[in-house]
Amino acid sequence: MKLTNINKTFGNKKVLKNINLDFPTGKTTVLVGPSGSGKSTLLRTLNLLVTPECGQYEFEKQKLDFAKKISNKEKIFLRQKTGMVFQDYNLFPTKTVLGNIIEGPTQVLKEDKTHAITTAQQLLQKVGLADYATAYPHELSGGQAQRVAIARALAMKPKYILLDEPTSALDPELELSVLKVLLQLAREKQSMAIVTHNMVFAKKIADKIIFVENGEILYDGSPTEFFDPNNPNQRIRNFISSMTLEDL
Template sequence: MRLIQINKTYGDKTVLKDVTLDFPIGKVTVLVGPSGSGKSTILRSLNFLVTPESGQYDFNDHQIDFSQSISNKEKLAVRRETGMVFQDYNLFPHKTVLGNIIEGPTQVLKMGKKQAIKVAKELLAKVGLADYGDVYPSELSGGQAQRVAIARALAMKPRYVLLDEPTSALDPELELSVLKVLLQLAHEKQSMVLVTHNMAFAKQIADKIIFVENGEIIYDGDPKKFFSQDNSSKRIKNFIASMTMENLK
């Protein structure tokens, strides 16, 4: 998966400026940066929730020029392989947990209902919610709802899972339950692109760190170097210190 010189504006504001990035298969790429930096816009461009005005998107066999009209067929083909997980879960309130998970496989992948239910139950066990298939979203805690959202994304067998601040709405204890699931997926070599403000988790899970500020890529590389005291960037050091509360000292 690769973005090449993409640009995005909202009115007079340039949100992304000639951004070029690679997202390695089988790895976890973590996007960090201050609020409004453009990191969520990058993530959403990978799923066509945002469409840049220019640049190229190479994904699997798809080569997409953002300056040209993109067909619904192309968008759907990419979306089938990029499962999106939002911070507010986006579960269907009128469907049970099981109903939420089988919706995509049966409607989009045309999987048989019996097989879809089997896959859904396996995924619920994977995220620690084996007994929650008949429960409705309103009966779930935030952490449980987010784990269901992750299971729903995985049910589509995506090449990449895209996660936009998946734990920002959760208290620390509930957040931990979700982070454990994501770490398990990382150990299984599930390709992920993750936007987060949780620096401790980013340090633990990332194979690659991207630091975005004012729509530009300030850092793109090894997490160890990013978090190292030897990092030569004063801006990155100040950002990490602010996010980890070191600046309170």
């Protein structure tokens, strides 16, 4: 995935300013920055939940020019290739866990239901919820619901998984259960882009760190350099200190 000269405005506020980024295949790219910096808008652009006014978006052999109208066919292609996981799960409340996971594969990808169920059961095993296939969302903890949401995204066999603050609504113990799943996916070389405020997790999982502030990219590089105590960028050092409570 590659973004070139991306600009997005909401009202009078320019939230993305001439963004140029690439998201390597088989790697985990982590977006960090203060609240309201534009990182979630940037992530949603990758799934076309947000449409910039101008700029280009390259994905595999497809190239979109946001100055022109994006067709439904182009949107469907990209959304099938980029599975989105939100902080509030967005599970279908009237469907079981299994029903939630097979909905996309059977209705969108037109998979055989028996095959979709087998895949869903394998994914539930992967996220540690093999015994919850017949449960409903209201019967799950937040951590369990988020792991179902991840399994549901994986069921669509996306090229990339996009996660917007996937653990921000969870207490630390439940958060850990989700982070372990994401770490395992990273080890399996699943391409991911993650927005998070958890600096410990970011340091552990990231192959690449992007620091966003005021709609601009202030850092795009390795986590080693980003988290280096001698990072020459004072703003980044201050941000890390505030997020990790080092100066408390």
